[in-house]
Amino acid sequence: MNIxxxxxxxxxxxxxxVVLNIIIFILPRLMPGxxxxxxxxxxxxxKEAVEELYKKFGLNEPLYIQFIKYLSNVMFSIKPDFGxxxxxxxxxxxxxxLIFMPWTILLLTVAxxxxxxxxxxxGFIAALWRDKIVDRIVSGFSIFTMANPYFILAMLLxxxxxxxxxxxxxxxxxxxxxxxxTIAFIVSVIYHMILPVIALxxxxxxxxVILTRSIIINNMTEDYFRVAEALxxxxxxxxxEYALKPGILPLITLFGIRFGTMLSGALLTEIxxxxxxxxYVLYQAILSKDFPLIQALxxxxxxxxxxxxxxxxxxxxxxxxxxxxQ
Amino acid sequence: MNIRxxxxxxxxxxxxxxxxxxxxxxxxxxxxxxxxxxxSLQHLLGTDGLGRDIFSQxxxxxxxxxxxxxxxxxxxxxxxxxxxxxxxxxxxxxxxxSALIDSFIVIPPLLIMIFIASIMGPLLYSEIIAISLSxxxxxxxxxxxxxxxxxxxxxxxxxxxxxxxxxxxxxxxVMRNLGHxxxxxxxxxxxxxxxSEAVMSFLGLADQRYFSCGMIFRYAFIQGAIYYGMWQWIxxxxxxxxxxxxxxxxxxxxxxxx
Numbered sequence: 001m002n003i004x005x006x007x008x009x010x011x012x013x014x015x016x017x018v019v020l021n022i023i024i025f026i027l028p029r030l031m032p033g034x035x036x037x038x039x040x041x042x043x044x045x046x047k048e049a050v051e052e053l054y055k056k057f058g059l060n061e062p063l064y065i066q067f068i069k070y071l072s073n074v075m076f077s078i079k080p081d082f083g084x085x086x087x088x089x090x091x092x093x094x095x096x097x098l099i100f101m102p103w104t105i106l107l108l109t110v111a112x113x114x115x116x117x118x119x120x121x122x123g124f125i126a127a128l129w130r131d132k133i134v135d136r137i138v139s140g141f142s143i144f145t146m147a148n149p150y151f152i153l154a155m156l157l158x159x160x161x162x163x164x165x166x167x168x169x170x171x172x173x174x175x176x177x178x179x180x181x182t183i184a185f186i187v188s189v190i191y192h193m194i195l196p197v198i199a200l201x202x203x204x205x206x207x208x209v210i211l212t213r214s215i216i217i218n219n220m221t222e223d224y225f226r227v228a229e230a231l232x233x234x235x236x237x238x239x240x241e242y243a244l245k246p247g248i249l250p251l252i253t254l255f256g257i258r259f260g261t262m263l264s265g266a267l268l269t270e271i272x273x274x275x276x277x278x279x280y281v282l283y284q285a286i287l288s289k290d291f292p293l294i295q296a297l298x299x300x301x302x303x304x305x306x307x308x309x310x311x312x313x314x315x316x317x318x319x320x321x322x323x324x325x326q
Numbered sequence: 327m328n329i330r331x332x333x334x335x336x337x338x339x340x341x342x343x344x345x346x347x348x349x350x351x352x353x354x355x356x357x358x359x360x361x362x363x364x365x366s367l368q369h370l371l372g373t374d375g376l377g378r379d380i381f382s383q384x385x386x387x388x389x390x391x392x393x394x395x396x397x398x399x400x401x402x403x404x405x406x407x408x409x410x411x412x413x414x415x416x417x418x419x420x421x422x423x424s425a426l427i428d429s430f431i432v433i434p435p436l437l438i439m440i441f442i443a444s445i446m447g448p449l450l451y452s453e454i455i456a457i458s459l460s461x462x463x464x465x466x467x468x469x470x471x472x473x474x475x476x477x478x479x480x481x482x483x484x485x486x487x488x489x490x491x492x493x494x495x496x497x498x499x500v501m502r503n504l505g506h507x508x509x510x511x512x513x514x515x516x517x518x519x520x521x522s523e524a525v526m527s528f529l530g531l532a533d534q535r536y537f538s539c540g541m542i543f544r545y546a547f548i549q550g551a552i553y554y555g556m557w558q559w560i561x562x563x564x565x566x567x568x569x570x571x572x573x574x575x576x577x578x579x580x581x582x583x584x
Contacts, residue, residue: 016429147571149524152564260434298441302433
């Protein structure tokens with residue numbers, strides 16, 4: 001039955017959520033010393049201040065009490081509480097993230113669509129001229145982008161299009177001279193988004209191209225493909241109907257796996273373009289050793305990945321006719 | 327043939343890690359020239375914002391990058407291999423381990439890496455631990471798949487029939503058939519770790535006392551290489567690490583698809 005598969009997917013996602021929380025709870029406590037010691041040693045705090053910090057973070061309490069508090073404050077709480085952020089002080093860590101998250105989501109949504117189009121076309125081209133020179137170039141280029149830290153392309157694009165030719169702005173998400181809510185503002189947002197999206201698309205589509213190619217090639221060896229060929233249908237029609245279309249379903253699940261990479265890429269790209277999203281928050285948090293904020297970022301971004309891949313899994317089970325019929 | 331190529335490239339990289347700092351013409355930490363110089367014969371890649379020779383930084387950086395990535399790929403290979411083997415047996419604990427791998431793999435490695443490195447502070451060994459603890463699920467997954475397919479074979483059944491116990495089968499049959507998978511995974515991990523090291527250094531999570539290839543990007547970004555138009559400052563280290571990891575990825579793919 002369809003429902004059992006969906007229930008299994010949901011329980012799997014919940015297990016991931018549990019693992020995530022275990023990492024967040026245990027790892028900082030497993031390490032020699034904790035973040036309070038770390039802050040204390042790097043800022044030469046007096047002993048009283050260190051004790052006060054210990055009390056504030058509840059680190060002098062027994063482990064099981066800390067765990068129970070963690071369960072109620074974070075794991076089973078609708079609005080998880082990671083405490084105050086150091087670098088954005090009067091704000092709670094989670095609120096900082098919620099303020100900056102829309103920009104990242106915007107960037108990711110656009111980049112996901114462009115990657116889907118760009119990656120499918122390149123994968124299709126590579127599969128079409130399999131083992132020919134075009135395929136070699138496309139596949140080689142894809143692996144080359146996988147071997148490339150995402151921020152390098154962003155830096156080079158910025159240098160070419162913003163420093164040398166001055167076609168695009170050097171960074172930010174919109175120009176400060178326009179009023180939010182006007183058409184000029186939307187145009188400015190789109191204009192500022194072009195370079196980050198290009199960097200993200202080229203930087204993260206490598207694996208996607210390779211997998212699309214192998215899925216299509218795999219479909220081309222199926223019997224129904226040969227039958228269609230034998231029937232004498234037009235070549236582009238066969239390729240589209242019998243090679244690409246059955247490949248769309250696996251590509252959807254693939255996107256669930258790819259989402260984590262896209263998110264990581266978006267973080268680094270945002271830093272280079274000083275785009276006011278989660279990448280910027282992360283950079284600030286690392287710079288000022290803002291531990292609550294790093295914890296909250298890790299939590300929220302992993303949660304995003306878990307939810308997206310769960311949703312895609314469910315969509316997949318609903319869309320796949322084979323699973324529907326069972 | 328591919329296996330020989332993989333071993334050769336790993337030996338070459340080790341040699342490179344030993345030799346490269348010796349070739350460096352200057353001390354990478356010493357200011358020896360005016361800042362932001364273009365490439366010249368004295369300074370092949372120019373100088374950075376503090377007047378330090380970028381070419382020497384790259385040569386010194388290569389050693390740290392290679393040490394970090396080799397150590398971390400080794401650790402994550404061992405973790406992944408053990409967990410992968412443990413998850414491929416037909417028992418309830420194995421099922422649990424297996425489910426743990428599947429749930430761990432969802433969390434992006436970069437996030438785990440950043441989290442661990444920021445807990446432990448910017449030190450060389452914390453970088454190694456952070457990288458190695460974030461890539462083991464993928465390794466474990468490939469080992470699980472491979473072990474399961476080996477366990478299906480006829481000689482395993484024969485071995486069970488004559489009374490071989492699980493550990494013996496794992497050691498004598500499975501491990502001996504995993505050789506090429508181990509090598510392929512190691513080369514893959516090496517490539518991934520080189521890129522990860524660059525990312526961590528760029529984010530400021532690496533040890534500031536050493537130069538690594540990634541550290542050069544960090545300085546290039548902070549000191550504004552983009553707005554001085556110093557393309558070689560970014561492109562040279564980028565090409566070095568990209569080409570190394572590209573070769574590693576290709577070899578790893580070739581070993582597995584053969």
